[in-house]
Amino acid sequence: MAAQNSTQLSDEILEEAFEKMRLGAAREMPDQKTLKRTARHEAGHSLIAWLGGNPPLQVTIVGRARAAGRMEPERNEAKGNYTKSEVEQLICECMGGRAAELVFYGDEEGLDTGASSDLQQATHLAMRMVRDWGMTDDFGQVAIIADRGGHKSFDGPLAERIVETAERIVNQQLSRAINLLNQHRHYLDILATELLEKNRLTREDLALFLPPIQ
Amino acid sequence: MAAQNSTQLSDEILEEAFEKMRLGAAREMPDQKTLKRTARHEAGHSLIAWLGGNPPLQVTIVGRARAAGRMEPERNEAKGNYTKSEVEQLICECMGGRAAELVFYGDEEGLDTGASSDLQQATHLAMRMVRDWGMTDDFGQVAIIADRGGHKSFDGPLAERIVETAERIVNQQLSRAINLLNQHRHYLDILATELLEKNRLTREDLALFLPPIQ
Amino acid sequence: MAAQNSTQLSDEILEEAFEKMRLGAAREMPDQKTLKRTARHEAGHSLIAWLGGNPPLQVTIVGRARAAGRMEPERNEAKGNYTKSEVEQLICECMGGRAAELVFYGDEEGLDTGASSDLQQATHLAMRMVRDWGMTDDFGQVAIIADRGGHKSFDGPLAERIVETAERIVNQQLSRAINLLNQHRHYLDILATELLEKNRLTREDLALFLPPIQ
Amino acid sequence: MAAQNSTQLSDEILEEAFEKMRLGAAREMPDQKTLKRTARHEAGHSLIAWLGGNPPLQVTIVGRARAAGRMEPERNEAKGNYTKSEVEQLICECMGGRAAELVFYGDEEGLDTGASSDLQQATHLAMRMVRDWGMTDDFGQVAIIADRGGHKSFDGPLAERIVETAERIVNQQLSRAINLLNQHRHYLDILATELLEKNRLTREDLALFLPPIQ
Amino acid sequence: MAAQNSTQLSDEILEEAFEKMRLGAAREMPDQKTLKRTARHEAGHSLIAWLGGNPPLQVTIVGRARAAGRMEPERNEAKGNYTKSEVEQLICECMGGRAAELVFYGDEEGLDTGASSDLQQATHLAMRMVRDWGMTDDFGQVAIIADRGGHKSFDGPLAERIVETAERIVNQQLSRAINLLNQHRHYLDILATELLEKNRLTREDLALFLPPIQ
Amino acid sequence: MAAQNSTQLSDEILEEAFEKMRLGAAREMPDQKTLKRTARHEAGHSLIAWLGGNPPLQVTIVGRARAAGRMEPERNEAKGNYTKSEVEQLICECMGGRAAELVFYGDEEGLDTGASSDLQQATHLAMRMVRDWGMTDDFGQVAIIADRGGHKSFDGPLAERIVETAERIVNQQLSRAINLLNQHRHYLDILATELLEKNRLTREDLALFLPPIQ
Secondary structure, X not given: OOOOOOOHHHHHXXXXXXXXXXXXOOOOOOOHHXXXXXXXXXXXXXXXXXXOOOOOOEEEOOOOOOOOOEEEOOOOOOOOOOEHHHHHHHHHHHHXXXXXXXXXXXXXXXXXXXXXXXXXXXXXXXXXXXXXXXOEOOXXXXXXXXXXXXXXXXXXXXXXXXXXXXXXXXXXXXXXXXXXXXXXXXHHHHHHHHHHHHOEEEHHHHHHHOOOOO | OOOOOOOHHHHHHHHHHHHHHHHOOOOOOOOHHHXXXXXXXXXXXXXXXXHOOOOOOEEEOOOOOXXXXXXXXXXXXXXXXXXXXXXXXXXXXXXXXXXXXXXXXXXXXXXXXXXXXXXXXXXXXXXXXXXXOOOXXXXXXXXXXXXXXXXXXXXXXXXXHHHHHHHHHHHXXXXXXXXXXXXXXXXXXXXXXXXXXXXXXXXXXXXXXXXXXX | OOOOXXXXXXXXXXXXXXXXHHHOOOOOOOOHHHHXXXXXXXXHHHHXXXXXXXXXXXXXXXXXXXXXXXXXXXXXXXXXXXXXXXXXXXXXXXXXXXXXXXXXXXXXXXXXXXXXXXXXXXXXXXXXXXXOOOXXXXXXXXXXXXXXXXXXXXXXXXXXXXXXXXXXXXXHHHHHHHHHHHHOHHHHHHHXXXXXXXXXXXXXXXXXXXXXXX | OOOOOOOXXXXXXXXXXXXXXXXXXXXXXXXXXXHHHHXXXXXXXXXXHHHOOOOOOEEEOOOOOOOOOEEEOOOOOOOOOOEHHHHHHHHHHHHHHHHHHHHHHHHHHOOEHHHHHHHHHHHHHHHHHHHOOOOEOOOEOOOOHHHOOOOOOOOOHHHHHHHHHHHHHHHHHHHHHHHXXXXXXXXXXXXXXXXXXXXXXXXXXXXXXXXXXX | OOXXXXXXXXXXXXXXXXXXXXXXXXXXOOOHHHHHHHHHXXXXXXXXXXXXXXXXXXXXXXXXOOOOOEEEOOOOOOOOOXXXXXXXXXXXXXXXXXXXXXXXHHHHHOOEHHHHHHXXXXXXXXXXXXXXXXXXXXXXXXXXHHHOOOOOOOOOHHHHHHHHHHHHHHHXXXXXXXXXXXXXXXXXXXXXXXXXXXXXXXXXXXXXHOOOOO | OOOOOOOHHHHHHHHHHHHHHHHOOOOOOOOHHHHHHHHHHHHHHHHHHHHOOOOOOEEEOOOOOOOOOEEEOOOOOOOOOOEHHHHHHHHHXXXXXXXXXXXXXXXXXXXXXXXXXXXXXXXXXXXXXXXXOOXXXXXXXXXXXXXXXXXXXXXXXXXXXXXXXXXXXXXXXXXXXXXXXXXXXXXXXXXXXXXXHHOEEEHHHHHHHOOOOO
């Protein structure tokens, strides 16, 4: 009668932490090490956005509710469509947080579970480039309508090709983000330090130490 | 407690813009650059249709409701069936907008998210050529009945062959559209300029500066 | 705010035409070119049936209701089963309309959307030869029961083999139909001309100018 | 407005005939040619059963209800399980009707739609040999439980292997049936002739001219 | 009007027999030949269990209800987990019945439909070794969670690998069972003879002529 | 009438044992051999956790309810995200129980059914590394969204790649666990012996004989 399923708690720890995030009950202040990592992550998103001509309205590392770190982009109401390079820039911004962690913590320690929703968004945009917007050579100009609404049972040769192409796109933008952050490491350091110190920076704050937007 | 999912807004921007289109609340006037791009896109659709003997009733770039740019084709009530070359012409017209953007903005910048529904329609027609109308060598004269109504879980060897064939058809018509627009670049320029200036052109307006319909 | 989805009408044209057919509201008389094509198409069905020993009861090109052109075959009440060659003859009759269009209009212009339901029926019969009646070498004498009622999610190696075999069968019968029509081109021309002139021919009418049934 | 879908009747003929069978309204007597074919078909089933030691209780070619031809086997109440060779004998009996048609009408004309349910039963038994009874080398002694109740979406590598193995089994038994009928052609001829003459034969009738059961 | 679906009864025989088993109406005594086969089958299960250190509480060949033959194993309440070799022993016991039939009746005649549920249980245990218990090299220590509850539409590369591995495991245990029975043929013969004579043997009865449990 | 499905009980034994665990009715005390195995299993989990800097709050081998053996880890409320090496450590802890059994009982006897939920958790974490967290080279930084909520019908090329990668990760951590336990065999022996003797050890108890946490 010995069921040795004792480590099932390891998984519960993760679930509980995620649950807490979802409920937004941030009663407990994260430790300094965690805050520093968040500051660097958000600095990555923000610098990539800034360099790409999309200066955020503000960026924070300790929020009132759910998401602790957060970069708030400007919304351009008059903008309807996005060109291929504009979508690629959005993907690059998504990957900016992980890129910063890789730059600061190295190839192994730079990977953590916190980038999960960033990856999901980047993948979603990359898949739409392939599937809906005809922006890759792999599928040409075809819109794969069969894919609509049928995600659940979609695992065959088409799904594989779509995922492989999306993978290539996302990896390219991650590489581009890493290169940009290395090139502008000075600004990345300042941004992360300022964020850790002030918790919240507006676009005006950012303009004080970042290069002029092109 | 640091969830760094801050760029999720990038995706929301897109969704919001699409939502606005769907609701038709065009309260805000698009900027001049966007209007110019729309004019060129619609000029592409219209010129391909005109050259193919399907002169549109009218074409606009700022509509009252949802779709800003729009080419309204004539409806031929007495026409029942379409030959292979007529269906190919319809696909070519669908791709005329993107073709014009590629001609004006180049291979990279010519790709944008606005062509999404054009691609979907072209793909739909190409798939019917393969699946329903026996118009390709790839599937011969067979009508793939299994495909009816079962789009959602359709991802296997048959779906792959259908998509590959549709892809080839759509790409051929895009190339044809680009060639036609390059050959008649003079008319394309006039049409786009006129549209940008007048916002709306009827068939009679078009007949003033386009070549006689063959 | 520029959504350039203007050619979506091209697809609506098709749908509308199909809808009209479905509702049977044939208020508008088709033009002479369309009538001529219909006459040739129905002549193809009828001649293949006649030569195969299945003389139709009547054939028309302008009906009261929905289907304009129509060949009405005789129903043999006492006939229960069909041999392989009889089923092949039925498929050949299905393909007779498209065969006639290919003979009259050539390999490209001979393909049109009107043959859609003919193809579907031919495919259905060919698939039953493979799947239910053990009439091909590809699947031998096996009845693929798994296929029953599960069309929707059927796209794997078995579906592919079935479709490929059905494709071969339908293409063979199309070739046979073309050969037969070319051999009896004289009768095909007379039949099409008579149909275009009289709109409706009974078996007795047909017997006046077609060869005796074997 | 010309929809040339006129041969759709060819399919309706088949459906109507099948419907009639289903309802059992055999008001119209089949013609002599059809009766002869039925007699030969049923003679095939019966002779294979007889030679295999399963003498039928009776066999008819014109029934009161639905199925015109019919061989009624004896039911052995005390028999629970079937050995591999007994199941193979059952499959051979299923294929006996088609085997007789192939013997009498040749490789092409011997195939007709009437054998559809025979094929289905033979296939069902062969699939159970593979899937449930561990009677083939291809799947060894494994019972493929995943297959239970999930026929509809079952089309992958396992389904293909099962169908291929079932195909081999059914084809072997068809060959065996043909060989047996050729070896005992004399009895087959007598049985078919007697059936055509008397419409119904009991086991006692059969024992008068068939060899003693081993 | 000739539907030659006369052998459909062959399948009904099987179904009826199965139905009867399910309902447990064993009013009719099986014949001596069947009883002998059952005795040998149950002797196989029992001897394998006995030699493996799992002596059954009792074994019968004519039951009051549903299952005629039946070996009742002891239930060890205090036993929670099973090692790999203990699970293999359970599979070997499952295959012991068929193994005995193969030993007594040979490679062909030793296969019958009665072993169906034995095969199913052996397969189920083998699949759990692969999928849940990390007991094979083929899937290593991974638990394929995707498989849970989704049997119906599970037919892809993973399902194929799982089935192939399960197949290998079951075949190995069948071979082991055959070897063991051949090695202890003397005991197998006695056990089968005693069972046929007495219909029911308890563990105490078995201990009188079987070797001491190790 | 002989249904030889007598060993179906072998499977019932397993089910019953599992059921009992689920209901938590541990009225019967496990035997000494089982307790020893449980002690060694839990010692494996605990030592891996301790060496990885995650000292458990307590560990037991006989619980009041359901799970007999159990290691209770500390919950770090302030911890939000996990780096790649932290997730790998969690997987290593999951595999620590089986690793200990392999060390004590050898490659064959070290495998038992009790590790089932450990394997499931390790696999779940490994799959999230692949699918959600971009922590492997195989799928790069892509988040395979199609996988969400659609486990049931997920068996195609993508599922296979995910499972293969997860398999590699889990096997690596099992090897690492085995190596660690072999290196610290002395501590493992003490821990297992103490657990067997005292049934329950707190972190303070563990600190008395385990090396200081790094």
